[in-house]
Amino acid sequence: MKIRLDNVVKTFDTFRAVHGVSLDIASGELVALLGPSGSGKTTILRMVAGLEFADGGQIYFGDQDATEIPVRERGVGFVFQHYALFPHMTVAENIAFGMTTARAVKRSREEIDARVKELLGLVRLEGLGGRFPGQISGGQRQRVALARALTVDPKVLLLDEPFGALDAKVRRDLRRWLREIHDQLGITTLFVTHDQEEALDLADRVVILNEGKIVQAASPSEICRNPGSAFVMRFLGDTNVLRTEAVGGRARLGKGQIEADGLADGPAEVFFRPTEAEWSVNGEGDIAVTVNRVMDRPGERNLLVTAESGESFEIRVPSTTEVVSGASGSISIRNYRIFSLNARSAA
Numbered sequence: 326m327k328i329r330l331d332n333v334v335k336t337f338d339t340f341r342a343v344h345g346v347s348l349d350i351a352s353g354e355l356v357a358l359l360g361p362s363g364s365g366k367t368t369i370l371r372m373v374a375g376l377e378f379a380d381g382g383q384i385y386f387g388d389q390d391a392t393e394i395p396v397r398e399r400g401v402g403f404v405f406q407h408y409a410l411f412p413h414m415t416v417a418e419n420i421a422f423g424m425t426t427a428r429a430v431k432r433s434r435e436e437i438d439a440r441v442k443e444l445l446g447l448v449r450l451e452g453l454g455g456r457f458p459g460q461i462s463g464g465q466r467q468r469v470a471l472a473r474a475l476t477v478d479p480k481v482l483l484l485d486e487p488f489g490a491l492d493a494k495v496r497r498d499l500r501r502w503l504r505e506i507h508d509q510l511g512i513t514t515l516f517v518t519h520d521q522e523e524a525l526d527l528a529d530r531v532v533i534l535n536e537g538k539i540v541q542a543a544s545p546s547e548i549c550r551n552p553g554s555a556f557v558m559r560f561l562g563d564t565n566v567l568r569t570e571a572v573g574g575r576a577r578l579g580k581g582q583i584e585a586d587g588l589a590d591g592p593a594e595v596f597f598r599p600t601e602a603e604w605s606v607n608g609e610g611d612i613a614v615t616v617n618r619v620m621d622r623p624g625e626r627n628l629l630v631t632a633e634s635g636e637s638f639e640i641r642v643p644s645t646t647e648v649v650s651g652a653s654g655s656i657s658i659r660n661y662r663i664f665s666l667n668a669r670s671a672a
């Protein structure tokens with residue numbers, strides 16, 4: 326089922342939470358809505374689910390205006406961060422619950438049992454159907470929640486920070502697992518997260534939101550290679566920023582010059598990742614720096630350095646690099662993005 330949001334607006338009292346969001350989600354696509362807290366992710370998801378109404382624009386399910394489709398008939402499966410499983414029901418009973426209450430499709434006891442067994446297999450919880458939610462882990466509970474969302478054979482799956490309450494390792498395992506299930510079932514899926522890595526690992530397309538507006542929507546590789554704005558660059562994390570001045574399509578960086586094609590003259594910021602700078606012990610590089618700290622990690626070293634401008638940043642070097650705190654050296658930046666502080670143009 327393809328979904329289309331056309332200039333969707335949502336206002337709570339006087340506060341505009343969603344400002345004219347337009348988005349096409351292809352049938353079978355897995356799209357992540359990514360953004361900081363309060364950027365409007367959940368509100369968008371709730372409008373798609375029909376739990377909240379847009380006060381401007383349209384949402385289409387296929388070619389049909391979604392407002393004409395009652396919530397129960399939208400064919401939407403929903404999984405929330407806080408697994409709303411019934412504690413007094415077993416895992417199997419929790420999964421079966423949606424089927425016993427659904428009025429649209431009446432199923433026999435045998436059919437329900439067979440479907441529960443099938444879903445337990447799908448979410449890899451065979452043999453745990455007789456346990457109560459209190460007797461399984463948080464990650465397993467979220468798998469039960471997904472199984473329950475799938476009982477209605479949804480055409481659209483909406484997931485709101487489903488792994489938000491779990492620890493990092495479990496989250497990583499679950500997102501691989503969810504991607505596999507998605508590839509198996511091919512259900513159009515909208516996944517809300519504020520975790521960049523989760524969105525980039527999981528989704529076909531990442532939609533980055535800020536203050537109720539889409540700031541970039543692209544594949545994970547495109548977002549990483551071509552972040553469209555300083556906001557996206559910062560939000561994706563692990564970035565260094567140096568101030569500069571753009572003049573005639575070029576900008577100074579230490580003793581060197583960099584391209585700033587198409588950038589308005591005036592103050593600008595140069596962004597680069599810690600891995601995109603090269604360290605040298607002598608003055609070969611463009612920016613003279615002093616090493617403040619050496620922080621060792623498995624397989625690499627992070628150097629916290631300060632430039633003559635007083636700006637501090639981190640660079641990553643191979644673990645074999647011989648360097649100590651207090652050392653002087655220089656860096657060259659191999660790859661960068663530059664954004665004007667005046668206009669929204671970028672090079």
Ligand SMILES: Nc1ncnc2c1ncn2[C@@H]1O[C@H](COP(=O)(O)OP(=O)(O)OP(=O)(O)O)[C@@H](O)[C@H]1O
Nearest residue numbers: 337340342360361362363364365366367368369519
């Ligand atoms: N029912 C409501 N009444 C008033 N304001 C609301 C309501 N629901 C959401 N908001 C506001 O709308 C904005 C967007 O909220 P939303 O929950 O969609 O953001 P979010 O990106 O999902 O954030 P989070 O990651 O914290 O869940 C926030 O400023 C929020 O306070």
